[in-house]
Amino acid sequence: MLRSLASGSLPSSFSVLSNLKQLYIEDGLSGSLPAAVGRMTSLESLQINGCPLGGSLPSEMKFLAKLLTLEITSSNITGSLDPIQPLTQLQRIQIRRGRLLGSIPSGFSRFSNLNQLVLDDNALSGTVPGKWAGLTSLSILR
Numbered sequence: 246m247l248r249s250l251a252s253g254s255l256p257s258s259f260s261v262l263s264n265l266k267q268l269y270i271e272d273g274l275s276g277s278l279p280a281a282v283g284r285m286t287s288l289e290s291l292q293i294n295g296c297p298l299g300g301s302l303p304s305e306m307k308f309l310a311k312l313l314t315l316e317i318t319s320s321n322i323t324g325s326l327d328p329i330q331p332l333t334q335l336q337r338i339q340i341r342r343g344r345l346l347g348s349i350p351s352g353f354s355r356f357s358n359l360n361q362l363v364l365d366d367n368a369l370s371g372t373v374p375g376k377w378a379g380l381t382s383l384s385i386l387r
Contacts, residue, residue, distance in 0.1 A: 260284035271295055278322075283308040290314040297321060307331040318342055326350055326364075336382075339363040351376055361385040 254276030260283075267290040274296035282291070283305025289312060298317070301324030306312075314337045315329065322343040329335070330352040341363055348371030349364065360382045377383070 255279055255282075257281040263287060266290065268292070269294075274298055276300075278303055280305040282306065286310065288312055290316075292316040293320065294318045299323070302326070302328040304328045310334065313337065315340070326353075333357070335359055337361040340367065342366040345369055347371075349373065353377070354379060356380065358382055363387045 255270070255274055255278065257279045260279070260281035263285060264287050265285055266287055268285070268288060269290070269292045272295045274293060275298065277300025278298060280303040282303060286308060288309050291309070291312060292314065294316065295318065298320040300322070302322065306328045309332060312332055312335060315332075315335060316337070316339040318339065319342045322340065322345060324345065325347040326345060327350060329338070330350050333355045335356055336358045337360065339361065343366070345364065345367040347369065349369060351374040353359070353362070354374060354376035357380070359380055362383065363385060365387045
């Protein structure tokens with residue numbers, strides 16, 4: 246578990262930590278989330294808080310088949326939530342105080358273990374898809 250990164254961007258070479266299960270970075274990470282994060286295939290929890298992280302969620306995140314928690318707070322992440330649609334095992338998604346655009350994908354209805362979905366303070370639009378009625382584990386929606 247990496248608790249803090251002094252400053253700068255997360256180097257692509259960081260992805261060699263293929264057995265890393267938890268990555269927690271607070272205050273200091275800048276740049277964008279590198280595509281190489283998709284090679285951290287043992288990752289179960291990715292938490293990035295209070296970092297001026299920009300760019301969009303990399304499409305390579307689809308390879309994080311063991312990821313259960315995704316939390317990115319107070320960042321400049323832009324784009325859509327589409328890159329995380331394949332991660333149907335996710336239990337907790339919190340992407341707060343960012344710059345996400347578009348609508349919440351209806352594909353999230355396949356996240357049968359999702360118990361928290363917090364997307365407040367973004368630029369998302371649209372309505373909650375009706376297919377979400379089957380998300381019986383969902384206890385927090387903001």
